[in-house]
Amino acid sequence: MGLxxxxxxxxxxxxxxxLTPPKVGMYCCGPTVYDFAHIGNWRTFVFADLVRRYLEFKNFQVTHVMNITDIEDKIIKRVRETKTTLPEFTGKFESAFFEDLKTLNCLSPHQTPRATEHIPEIISLIEKLIARGIAYKAADGSVYFSIEKYRGFGCNYGQLLKLNFNEMRAGERVKSDEYAKESVADFALWKSRVPDDADIFWPSPFGEGRPGWHIECSAMSMKILEASFDIHLGGEDLIFPHHEDEIAQSEGATGKPFVKYWLHGAHLLVEGKKMSKSLGNYFTLRDLMAKGLSGREVRYLLITAHYRETFNFTLEGLAGAKTALARIDECVGKLSEIADRTNAAPNSKILEQFSAALDDDLNISAAWGEIFKWVTETNKRIAENSLQAADAAASLAAWHMIDSVLGVGTKNDIEIPADITALAEDRIAAKKSKDFKRSDAIRDELKAKGWVIEDSPKGYKLKKL
Ligand SMILES: [Zn+2]
Structure with missing residues (x-):
C-alpha cells in the first residue's frame, strides 16, 4: 500500500x-527565535521529523528545510528591552533551539535558512509582486499585498480554508502604522522603518525597513526548493493567515502552484487546558528536563497521538511513557542477548504491519498498537524459550528499522560517560582481586551517579537509572 x-x-x-520522485522537497515553518520553544511548538517539530523519517524509510530522498525567523516585531522589542544586539539576542535562542532539537532526537533539517540572510531574495520577490501589480507601496512607506488585485487575476485567496471576505481580519488588531493600507485585509510584505526599530533595518528599493513574516517563508522555501514543491508543514495555528499568505505571495509572483501537500499538526493542551503562563501549565522542553524527564520520554509522548488530533500533554502521561519505553527496552535487551551478534534480515511481518499503519495518514496510534502486540508476542516466545538466535536477530533488525522512524532508541543506546566506564572497570578489577568492600563501594558510587551495574556470565552491563 502506498502512503x-x-x-x-x-x-x-x-x-x-x-512532483519528481523519489525526491521530496519538504518545508516546515521554523522557530521565531525570541524565547525557548514550548512543548506545543515541539509537537510540530517532532511531527515534521516523523514525516521526514517515514518518507526516508519509504526510500524517498527528502530535502528537509526549516527556516529560522530571526527578524520580527517581538524580537525587535526584546532586543530593545535587553539592550543587546540582534545577532547576540537571536543567536542565543537559536543555539538553544538546536540543542533542544537534539535532545528530542530530531534529525537536523538539511537546510536551516535565516531570514536576515535572505533579504535580497525577499526584496526581489516583493519587486516581482509590485511589477505584477499585486503589491503596492502605501503612504507609510510599507509595501502591502493587495488581496483584491490578486483575486482580480483569477487567483484564489482562501485555498486552505473558506474565508468570509467581508469579515476578514476585522477582528485583528490594526496597528497605527498600518492605517495606510488600501484594504484591512491586505498584509505587509515590507515594513518601513520606525523609530522603535533603532538600528534594525535594511535598505531596499522601497526604502529602509524590514520584511514581513509571511514573505520570509515564501522567499526561502522557493529559493532552496523550487517554485513548486511537495510538502509544507506547520502547526494548524499557522493555516491562516500565515500559510494562506505564503500561497498568495508565491503563486502571485510565479503563477505556478506553490505546494502540493499541506500538512498541519493539531494543537497541544497541557493538563486539559490551553497552555498559558498565567495558568502555570506552560512548559518549555527545558522546564520538563528540570523535572527529571528525558528527551526520549517527551518525544515518545509527543508521537503517541495522531498528528491531526488535539493532544493532551500530562505529567501522568509522561509517567506512562516511562513504563512503555521500559517495556520496549526490556524486550529489545532480551532480543540482543538471545541474538548474541547473529545477523539476520529484518522480520518482514512486523515491518509490514508498522508500515501499513503509517501509510494510512501516519496513523501512529495503530503503529504503536502493532509494536506493543509484537512486544507481548516476543516476550511470550522468550518466556517459552522458543526464540532462536536467528529469530531474535530478525526481530532486532526489524526494530532498528522501525526505530529509524520513531527515533525513541533504546536505553542501551545511551552513551556511557568515560568516568562511569572507568568506575565499572575498577570494580571488575576489585572483584578479581577479591576486594569486595571496594567493589561494593564502587557499585554504590555508580548508583549515586545514576547508573546500575548488572553482572552476567559475559561480563557486566551498565544501565541508566
Ligand atoms: Zn512559514
Whole structure:
C-alpha cells in the first residue's frame, strides 16, 4: 500500500505522489527565535521529523528545510528591552533551539535558512509582486499585498480554508502604522522603518525597513526548493493567515502552484487546558528536563497521538511513557542477548504491519498498537524459550528499522560517560582481586551517579537509572 496523507488544500486524504520522485522537497515553518520553544511548538517539530523519517524509510530522498525567523516585531522589542544586539539576542535562542532539537532526537533539517540572510531574495520577490501589480507601496512607506488585485487575476485567496471576505481580519488588531493600507485585509510584505526599530533595518528599493513574516517563508522555501514543491508543514495555528499568505505571495509572483501537500499538526493542551503562563501549565522542553524527564520520554509522548488530533500533554502521561519505553527496552535487551551478534534480515511481518499503519495518514496510534502486540508476542516466545538466535536477530533488525522512524532508541543506546566506564572497570578489577568492600563501594558510587551495574556470565552491563 502506498502512503496516503491528509492534504489541507483538498481537505481530504490523498495518495502521496511527489512532483519528481523519489525526491521530496519538504518545508516546515521554523522557530521565531525570541524565547525557548514550548512543548506545543515541539509537537510540530517532532511531527515534521516523523514525516521526514517515514518518507526516508519509504526510500524517498527528502530535502528537509526549516527556516529560522530571526527578524520580527517581538524580537525587535526584546532586543530593545535587553539592550543587546540582534545577532547576540537571536543567536542565543537559536543555539538553544538546536540543542533542544537534539535532545528530542530530531534529525537536523538539511537546510536551516535565516531570514536576515535572505533579504535580497525577499526584496526581489516583493519587486516581482509590485511589477505584477499585486503589491503596492502605501503612504507609510510599507509595501502591502493587495488581496483584491490578486483575486482580480483569477487567483484564489482562501485555498486552505473558506474565508468570509467581508469579515476578514476585522477582528485583528490594526496597528497605527498600518492605517495606510488600501484594504484591512491586505498584509505587509515590507515594513518601513520606525523609530522603535533603532538600528534594525535594511535598505531596499522601497526604502529602509524590514520584511514581513509571511514573505520570509515564501522567499526561502522557493529559493532552496523550487517554485513548486511537495510538502509544507506547520502547526494548524499557522493555516491562516500565515500559510494562506505564503500561497498568495508565491503563486502571485510565479503563477505556478506553490505546494502540493499541506500538512498541519493539531494543537497541544497541557493538563486539559490551553497552555498559558498565567495558568502555570506552560512548559518549555527545558522546564520538563528540570523535572527529571528525558528527551526520549517527551518525544515518545509527543508521537503517541495522531498528528491531526488535539493532544493532551500530562505529567501522568509522561509517567506512562516511562513504563512503555521500559517495556520496549526490556524486550529489545532480551532480543540482543538471545541474538548474541547473529545477523539476520529484518522480520518482514512486523515491518509490514508498522508500515501499513503509517501509510494510512501516519496513523501512529495503530503503529504503536502493532509494536506493543509484537512486544507481548516476543516476550511470550522468550518466556517459552522458543526464540532462536536467528529469530531474535530478525526481530532486532526489524526494530532498528522501525526505530529509524520513531527515533525513541533504546536505553542501551545511551552513551556511557568515560568516568562511569572507568568506575565499572575498577570494580571488575576489585572483584578479581577479591576486594569486595571496594567493589561494593564502587557499585554504590555508580548508583549515586545514576547508573546500575548488572553482572552476567559475559561480563557486566551498565544501565541508566
Ligand atoms: Zn512559514
Amino acid at each position: 496516503k496523507l491528509f492534504n489541507t488544500l483538498s481537505r481530504s486524504i490523498q495518495d502521496f505522489a511527489p
